[in-house]
Amino acid sequence: xxxxxxxxxxxxxxxxxxxxxxxxxxxxxxxxxxxxxxxxxxxxxxxxxxxxxxxxxxxxxxxxxxxxxxxxxxxxxxxxxxxxxxxxxxxxxxxxxxxxxxxxxxxxxxxxxxxxxxxxxxxxxxxxxxxxxxxxxxxxxxxxxxxxxxxxxxxxxxxxxxxxxxxxxxxxxxxxxxxxxxxxxxxxxxxxxxxxxxxxxxxxxxxxxxxxxxxxxxxxxxxxxxxxxxxxxxxxxxxxxxxxxxxxxxxxxxxxxxxxxxxxxxxxxxxxxxxxxxxxxxxxxxxxxxxxxxxxxxxxxxxxxxxxxxxxxxxxxxxxxxxxxxxxxxxxxxxxxxxxxxxxxxxxxxxxxxxxxxxxxxxxxxxxxxxxxxxxxxxxxxxxxxxxxxxxxxxxxxxxxxxxxxxxxxxxxxxxxxxxxxxxxxxxxxxxxxxxxxxxxxxxxxxxxxxxxxxxxxxxxxxxxxxxxxxxxxxxxxxxxxxxxxxxxxxxxxxxxxxxxxxxxxxxxx
Amino acid sequence: xxxxxxxxxxxxxxxxxxxxxxxxxxxxxxxxxxxxxxxxxxxxxxxxxxxxxxxxxxxxxxxxxxxxxxxxxxxxxxxxxxxxxxxxxxxxxxxxxxxxxxxxxxxxxxxxxxxxxxxxxxxxxxxxxxxxxxxxxxxxxxxxxxxxxxxxxxxxxxxxxxxxxxxxxxxxxxxxxxxx
Numbered sequence: 001x002x003x004x005x006x007x008x009x010x011x012x013x014x015x016x017x018x019x020x021x022x023x024x025x026x027x028x029x030x031x032x033x034x035x036x037x038x039x040x041x042x043x044x045x046x047x048x049x050x051x052x053x054x055x056x057x058x059x060x061x062x063x064x065x066x067x068x069x070x071x072x073x074x075x076x077x078x079x080x081x082x083x084x085x086x087x088x089x090x091x092x093x094x095x096x097x098x099x100x101x102x103x104x105x106x107x108x109x110x111x112x113x114x115x116x117x118x119x120x121x122x123x124x125x126x127x128x129x130x131x132x133x134x135x136x137x138x139x140x141x142x143x144x145x146x147x148x149x150x151x152x153x154x155x156x157x158x159x160x161x162x163x164x165x166x167x168x169x170x171x172x173x174x175x176x177x178x179x180x181x182x183x184x185x186x187x188x189x190x191x192x193x194x195x196x197x198x199x200x201x202x203x204x205x206x207x208x209x210x211x212x213x214x215x216x217x218x219x220x221x222x223x224x225x226x227x228x229x230x231x232x233x234x235x236x237x238x239x240x241x242x243x244x245x246x247x248x249x250x251x252x253x254x255x256x257x258x259x260x261x262x263x264x265x266x267x268x269x270x271x272x273x274x275x276x277x278x279x280x281x282x283x284x285x286x287x288x289x290x291x292x293x294x295x296x297x298x299x300x301x302x303x304x305x306x307x308x309x310x311x312x313x314x315x316x317x318x319x320x321x322x323x324x325x326x327x328x329x330x331x332x333x334x335x336x337x338x339x340x341x342x343x344x345x346x347x348x349x350x351x352x353x354x355x356x357x358x359x360x361x362x363x364x365x366x367x368x369x370x371x372x373x374x375x376x377x378x379x380x381x382x383x384x385x386x387x388x389x390x391x392x393x394x395x396x397x398x399x400x401x402x403x404x405x406x407x408x409x410x411x412x413x414x415x416x417x418x419x420x421x422x423x424x425x426x427x428x429x430x431x432x433x434x435x436x437x438x439x440x441x442x443x444x445x446x447x448x449x450x451x452x453x454x455x456x457x458x459x460x461x462x463x464x465x466x467x468x469x470x471x472x473x474x475x476x477x478x479x480x481x482x483x484x485x486x487x488x489x490x491x492x493x494x495x496x497x498x499x500x501x502x503x504x505x506x507x508x509x510x
Numbered sequence: 511x512x513x514x515x516x517x518x519x520x521x522x523x524x525x526x527x528x529x530x531x532x533x534x535x536x537x538x539x540x541x542x543x544x545x546x547x548x549x550x551x552x553x554x555x556x557x558x559x560x561x562x563x564x565x566x567x568x569x570x571x572x573x574x575x576x577x578x579x580x581x582x583x584x585x586x587x588x589x590x591x592x593x594x595x596x597x598x599x600x601x602x603x604x605x606x607x608x609x610x611x612x613x614x615x616x617x618x619x620x621x622x623x624x625x626x627x628x629x630x631x632x633x634x635x636x637x638x639x640x641x642x643x644x645x646x647x648x649x650x651x652x653x654x655x656x657x658x659x660x661x662x663x664x665x666x667x668x669x670x671x672x673x674x675x676x677x678x679x680x681x682x683x684x685x686x687x688x689x690x
Contacts, residue, residue, distance in 0.1 A: 358655050420593060424598035468594045468599045469537050471583055472583075475590050
């Protein structure tokens, strides 16, 4: 790790995103002496990323389609402000090969993989074929539609039961059927085909082996433009709701070292197969028998990248900047090792008690926790409104511990210290998760969250309601007394006055 | 600081009475300031001393029932948003002297309200249409998710108070269904 990069890779970077990832990118730029230009929609005028950037430009109305997804506006801003590179963050245009190409055509550096790599991984079916050809294990199955029950049975026997029937045109669980036994196949095929036709106007259904109750494991890779590719171990992202990750940890608590090495090799192979450059992630399903299968490659920085940073000591954002500037990787696979354990909780504005219903609203009180090895990546400030137009993620709480128990204990402490008033958040859900024997054993799967579990674990205790009744009355009293209409002659020592005096004293110390 | 000056002049030693609703529980709370915090009486029971103070605005520290707790608070009219033991709780606190509205009144089971802000994307029914319990009446999109609001009872659509494309605040009445 001897090589140091002392020059600034870029002068000015356009941050083509919002929220916590925009803040993360701006911080990374500033740490390297690079100026950051933020863009924002009308709904985000008071957001943190706007205030932190060296310049900020409004690019349109709240709807993403009219602001953050307007590649033409973004390129105009980049030109007007004299940027020499564009960082897309995640989501929005980050995996849009066409936009990446336009950035490059405009003479700017795209801080991400080559458009050809984005394209190659963009289509699930094409990626599957390409990966299969490169020797990467994919879930066994067909890619062609299966029409005839006899044909399905023959193919099904070859793949092995249980089987999953999937709509070729599908998504969102429609047109899917799980088939455990041969005699169920005919009816299931008919049902899947008719549902598929109704939902997508296409009855084509294909077969895949069903991976029951898997873990979702992903491998971080990092590649430079000189042919060097390393992996930075795995993240276990099996705690999911609506197929979206909510808790991630690294390393996976139950992954055997041989499997880790094998998955790492496969991920590097996958990256090489598409001439990948930059930070990317290969997602896998891990079966209970230890077998694993390639799902897809995300050709961007992931939401959960910080846990990898904490266990490896590699700043992935800095790595993206350096690699995009053409610098060769300054370490090898052998230099990398896992130190300790890291956990991320995605703090969402949602009501876990109401099946994670989104709950945008005002952040009346907002105070992030601190202390050793506690990191909060957020894009919000107290007093702002969580807008209805975007993903409901408020912040990410990331902790590190010398071992998994220490990390869990630290996460619980930091969650209890987290102050959010005005909107429900997923904080109570995380606290319940970290008490659950299945989570503590490490053997949890993507089926971790069930409606029954949510019903049984998230109700506030009797005691909390007792305290709440008292606190509500006190808060209302103090608010009433603070109103000018409530002012009377009596001048007495009050809690507020004591606070006021203490603050006055504190101000004098500055 | 204007706020602090106002507070310094405010009165102490006068008990206020509130009707509080929280998590399905209701209580009559009397509360007044003391030298070290407050004293509180629930449902005309015994007065209980609650030492504490605001650590900073919105962060209330209390000692109660042998526990020392920090509670997040924010008052907006009759609504008090709280965070107790990491849970977001929402209380309604009414001063009965100025009570224009009784607790729990007004809302009949046929009235559909959105608990969160959002945008109306679909209204698959019309006024006068017969609907059955569970039938989708209004679809509201919030944070890239569609939320279906369904009739709670069998009946007829009496009114629809919103239109497609309209942006909604929380607690907006969407429509009402009356039994046939």
